Amino acid sequence: MTDEKKVMLTLPEGKTVELPLRKGTEGPQAIDITSLYQQTGMFTFDPGFVSTASCDSGITYIDGQEGILRYRGYPIEELAGNASYLEVVHLLLYGELPSVEELQSFRGHITHHTMINEALRRFFEGFHYDAHPMAMMVGVTGSLAAFYHDSLDIKDARHRDISAHRMIAKMPTIAAACYKHNMGEPVMYPRNDLSYTGNFLYMMFATPCEEYEPNPIAEKALDLLFVLHADHEQNASTSTVRLASSSGANPFACVAAGIASLWGPAHGGANEAVLDMLEEIGSVDNIEKYIAKAKDKDDPFRLMGFGHRVYKNYDPRAKIIREVCHQVLEELADTNNPLFELAMRLEEIALQDEYFAERKLYPNVDFYSGIIYQALGIPRTMFTVMFAIARTAGWVAHWTEMISDPQLRIGRPRQIYTGPTKRAFVPIEQR
Secondary structure, three states, X not given: OEEEEEEEEEXXXXXXXXXXXXXXXXXXXXXXXXXXXXXXXXXXXXXXXXXXXXXXXXXXXXXXXXXXXXXXXXXXXXXXXXXXXXXXXXXXXXXXOOOHHHHHHHHHHHHHOOOOOHHHHHHHHHOOOOXXXXXXXXXXXXXXXXXXXXXXXXXXXXXXXXXXXXXXXXHHHHXXXXXXXXXXXXXXXXXXXXXXXXXXXXXXXXXXXXXXXXXXXXXXXXXXXXXXXXXXXXXXXXXXXXXXXXXXXXXXXXXXXXXXXHOOOOOOOHHHHHXXXXXXXXXXXXXXXXXXXHHOOXXXXXXXXXXXXXXXXXXXXHHHHHHHHHHHHHHHOOOOOHXXXXXXXXXXXXXXXXXXXXOOOXXXXXXXXXXXHHHOOOOHHHHHHHHHHHHHHHHHHHHHHHHOOOOOOOOOOOOOOOOOOOOOOOOHHHO
């Protein structure tokens, strides 16, 4: 919303222009520069969009200084462990937590769409046996538009709902099929009698030759991880989905673009990098040496899983996931898991070091999530895929919100041109 207050901008030649202030229900105010170029002939310059609000949104609120994360007003600490992932998906999509009847109906809609077309299953045969699962996720998700063009009118609210439900329902099926393709095992059909995460575990680890029932501890832990990763405001992948959506592209293409953005190691691959780092450190005895390396600006070693682009306080999700890590390892893995013990000791030492305290480099959600995935038997190449399954809820919520906005405009960032000025063309024989 636009506030009545304005800011005055004085240009070098002395001209003054007024720019309105915009303020939401919480968070900092924003200077509305929509008319800046028209009034001044100037752009703003903000690499990485660190100080730019790209949209209005009522989905997720983050206060990085205070370590606050809320979905539709609900603190993540209250949702985690109390609400199932599908309840949170309903909240993100429709703005409210569902009643018992609404959740039953919503679960029915999702369950109805869990299968994928048989031709899509054959599509996997075109990928090399050791293709990265994220490469397959990008390709298969983008191809969904070729199978479900019956509901691709993005201006139709009912079509938007169907597309959202299809993506949320099919993402675990596609992800499990990626894993099965890598393993050379037959793809398992979804089971509608299982929960969202229970069904995923079944499709991942079941085989036709023996009975399989998901472990309730694993099922619960995975559901919680999905809740924690469901949305995170205007991050790189969500912004990618929004930018692609602004052109009117179909939702499957937009989410495929989001998956491609998430694939980057600076975004979705951080938890895998944490495990690599812990294995490199190797022992609690080596922590001091590696902390010194991390503080040495000339040393390429970095502490992975510490610090966050937004949070300048303890990531609220990291506090929750740390406790879950204890529970999962007690039930499903060796309680003397060396990587977990190393991670806890590394966290303790780093938080007591002034270097990290001054820079507010606290553990983030990725610091422990990889250890949990490993305990659940999920290979590292699938870690980012797990992120994509969970984040699909946020992507489709933002896509729906954006497409429903009557003031939607195609995204078109500007630039500061630094190339050559005008020059004359020289024929090839004279060059």
